[in-house]
Amino acid sequence: MTEQPRFYLISLGCAKNLVDSEGIALLLTQAGYRQAEAPEAADVLLVNTCGFIQPARDESQEVLKDLIAHRHAGQKIVAAGCYSQYRPDELAAAIPGIDGLIGTRRWIDVVTLLEEMEHAPGNKKGPICHPSDVPLAREDTIGYPRLAVQGASAYLKLADGCRRTCAFCAIPLIKGSIVSRPLEEILADAQLAVESGVRELILIAQDTTDYGYDLGPAYNLARVLEELVRAVPQATWLRVMYAYPGRRQITDELIETMARHPQILPYLDLPLQHAHPNVLRRMRRPSNVEEMQRTIAHLQAAMPQIAIRTTFIVGFPGETEQEFQALLNFVEDTAFDRVGVFTYSHEEGTPAAVLPDDVAPEVKEERRRRLMVLQQPISLAKNQALLGQTLDVLIEGVGEDISVGRSYRDAPEVDGMVLVQAESPVGEIVPVRISDALEYDLIGDPVET
Numbered sequence: 514m515t516e517q518p519r520f521y522l523i524s525l526g527c528a529k530n531l532v533d534s535e536g537i538a539l540l541l542t543q544a545g546y547r548q549a550e551a552p553e554a555a556d557v558l559l560v561n562t563c564g565f566i567q568p569a570r571d572e573s574q575e576v577l578k579d580l581i582a583h584r585h586a587g588q589k590i591v592a593a594g595c596y597s598q599y600r601p602d603e604l605a606a607a608i609p610g611i612d613g614l615i616g617t618r619r620w621i622d623v624v625t626l627l628e629e630m631e632h633a634p635g636n637k638k639g640p641i642c643h644p645s646d647v648p649l650a651r652e653d654t655i656g657y658p659r660l661a662v663q664g665a666s667a668y669l670k671l672a673d674g675c676r677r678t679c680a681f682c683a684i685p686l687i688k689g690s691i692v693s694r695p696l697e698e699i700l701a702d703a704q705l706a707v708e709s710g711v712r713e714l715i716l717i718a719q720d721t722t723d724y725g726y727d728l729g730p731a732y733n734l735a736r737v738l739e740e741l742v743r744a745v746p747q748a749t750w751l752r753v754m755y756a757y758p759g760r761r762q763i764t765d766e767l768i769e770t771m772a773r774h775p776q777i778l779p780y781l782d783l784p785l786q787h788a789h790p791n792v793l794r795r796m797r798r799p800s801n802v803e804e805m806q807r808t809i810a811h812l813q814a815a816m817p818q819i820a821i822r823t824t825f826i827v828g829f830p831g832e833t834e835q836e837f838q839a840l841l842n843f844v845e846d847t848a849f850d851r852v853g854v855f856t857y858s859h860e861e862g863t864p865a866a867v868l869p870d871d872v873a874p875e876v877k878e879e880r881r882r883r884l885m886v887l888q889q890p891i892s893l894a895k896n897q898a899l900l901g902q903t904l905d906v907l908i909e910g911v912g913e914d915i916s917v918g919r920s921y922r923d924a925p926e927v928d929g930m931v932l933v934q935a936e937s938p939v940g941e942i943v944p945v946r947i948s949d950a951l952e953y954d955l956i957g958d959p960v961e962t
């Protein structure tokens with residue numbers, strides 16, 4: 514290695530992984546590494562993999578294989594993240610050139626891993642695997658920001674892991690149970706982000722509504738929001754992602770807190786996964802559909818302009834056409850603002866793996882398509898209802914005579930955008946009058962203030 518070793522890091526998967534990638538980069542920088550602009554300039558190539566379903570594992574393998582195919586002599590390759598945690602042997606066998614493996618629970622040991630690799634005689638006996646079964650403890654990350662800044666937005670992690678038992682999900686196997694961060698650490702990260710110019714804090718965890726379960730009754734998401742409102746300037750947007758449906762999670766206190774503070778965006782990402790009670794029971798999810806509807810009605814009554822995003826899984830074991838039809842009816846009746854649809858992926862080790870994966874792949878795909886087609890006119894009508902209104906838009910990019918940004922209705926990556934017919938300042942929140950509506954996106958013009 515050179516005197517100042519350099520690393521190149523690729524982050525795959527979700528925003529939670531991105532936050533871990535930022536943590537890895539910080540640890541390496543503190544240990545004397547420099548971040549390289551391109552893989553060929555690095556001594557160590559790291560991929561923070563995603564691995565909770567097969568397509569994510571395939572993508573992780575492709576990225577690693579590509580790096581190995583183009584690496585030059587002396588370059589070391591490390592696979593970190595969820596795939597390395599979940600199936601280290603499979604990954605090592607599929608990609609013989611990997612030098613080091615470190616699981617998502619122990620990303621904080623990355624410098625130790627690199628030291629071990631430095632003193633190891635090549636990878637002839639396979640990669641060096643850092644012990645990865647030890648769960649991440651609350652103390653492990655104290656003093657380290659759990660933030661990923663993307664332009665004027667930052668993902669802020671409230672907790673790691675998940676204690677739920679959703680039958681289809683491998684996340685609890687991969688990450689372990691919930692470990693909430695100390696509230697003061699979250700507030701310190703929020704202030705750090707705002708000081709660096711961030712205008713939107715996006716609160717994430719596997720289940721944000723479970724925040725504080727392991728800290729005691731005084732801690733919950735409503736309190737995090739209340740304290741964030743006090744800790745950051747009023748102009749900072751606060752957005753809540755990954756809520757769990759249920760009266761004990763979407764509490765009256767949480768809804769009232771969201772409604773009381775204008776800087777908490779009237780937006781909620783509420784993955785419901787299905788809407789037929791029998792499928793929900795098989796999924797080991799809350800199955801009281803009437804209660805789900807009451808929660809949504811309560812949110813809408815408290816915040817009439819609220820944008821609710823949800824996701825569904827189609828083709829879960831045993832899903833009949835009649836059960837799927839109930840989901841279609843539910844989506845039509847509820848008229849969500851945003852809907853994401855995934856086909857069921859059978860994962861070994863999950864509770865659902867004992868059920869037969871009996872919905873044919875083409876039926877899963879067809880149901881996914883039917884649900885998306887059903888939602889499209891609903892999304893369009895929701896967008897058309899905004900014509901003539903003025904929305905605050907956080908500008909994220911600018912070109913000739915056009916800018917692009919997001920309103921409170923759009924989370925980054927997963928929702929739509931607002932095209933602004935002017936060159937507006939990147940990183941600023943500007944009022945925009947909506948003049949045209951597409952299924953996913955809006956078009957508008959800046960309003961002089």
Ligand code: SF4
Nearest residue numbers: 675677679682684719
């Ligand atoms: S709440 Fe989300 S992360 Fe947790 S087990 Fe269920 S689907 Fe997985």
